[in-house]
Amino acid sequence: MTIEQLISKETRERFLSRQETLEERDLLVSIAKKVLGRDISYTCRNCYMDVLIELTALYNKDREKFNELMEEKEYVLSRGCCLQLGFGTGDFLVYQNCTKERALIALSQNRSNAGMFEILPADWEAQVDEYEAEQAAIEDGEKDPDGGAVVIDSDSETQAQSGAEQAAIEDIRKMIESGETKVKIIEHFLQFENIGARKVSKNYISQLYTAAKA
């Protein structure tokens, strides 16, 4: 049975008249647990209808969120924890709203937050690195927030590299070897105003980073 069949008008009528099948009831209970984080008592008729209405509303209003909540969770925050997602924001991460994206935001803000998670994938640090690199690329304008690539001016690739640039690339190479992440390297070089004749920007440092890794 699919979600669409479960939240259809016919199924709702069957729940209202207490003629739902065992399969429909079990499916509703399991989806309520996953999506709404709620256990339903098998003896409470009102609970079935309440949950069915809530699921229908969420499914129609925000399909993406619904599907995300249906997936097997890679990241699960421990119960009893609450992580603020960004200084001064009203957005926070708790057990019941923990999704992969929100978990990556929390972990990129402070990796020691990993201690607050009940379930973390083995490669969580690599995922956080990737997330940070994506965010840096979006900020630089190299990437659209929607995921498309922004074409970099190809002339910049053919510009002759000055001595200062070579030194910067060498420094970046050493920082990579010592285990520094791309975000930290970019942060370090943003302290300077110029490298050679070129003004320092995130985009420029990213290009030097790519050259150093090559």
Place this chain on the structure above:
Amino acid sequence: MIKGLEGNAVLINRADIKFDTVTFNTTRKNVIESLPLMAGKKGYSCYVPGATPFSGLATSLKTGTYINTWDNNAPIVILDNGPDVCDKVIDGLANGQFVLIVENKHKGSGDAAFQVYGFYQGLRATAGENDKYSEDLNGGWSVTLTETGAPKSGLFLYITSYTATKALFAGLTSAAV
């Protein structure tokens, strides 16, 4: 200041708390910011209907020879009876050690809303009764949980805002994902 408690509270087995990762506010040591539970463990929702839920919940000073401490008394009612209730609820309450989180009607600026009992010494049953003709309980159970010798007069659960703390409070009893 407003007296009284909201009807919903959360009861947690004290052994299910990950004490090594409990965090306190950096400046206010009687404010807990996170109370992580062990993997797979959850709290249990307690709902008491009526105008004065958890009536009798009180903190009192206990004088010692050198240091004074605090005793917390938490009476809870179980408006049911039966083999499952006795086996799964009453017997568990009789012999366990618990932490109770209640919501005060007085929210303050959000940080006074959620109060924690039993964190330091654990709440243990000191009285339990099933009076078949009780006017208040209609044949249900009453159990009193007590924590003796707590070092602080009050311990609160609060992070960032009332809304965030309320979500944290709700998460303690959420079904497993």
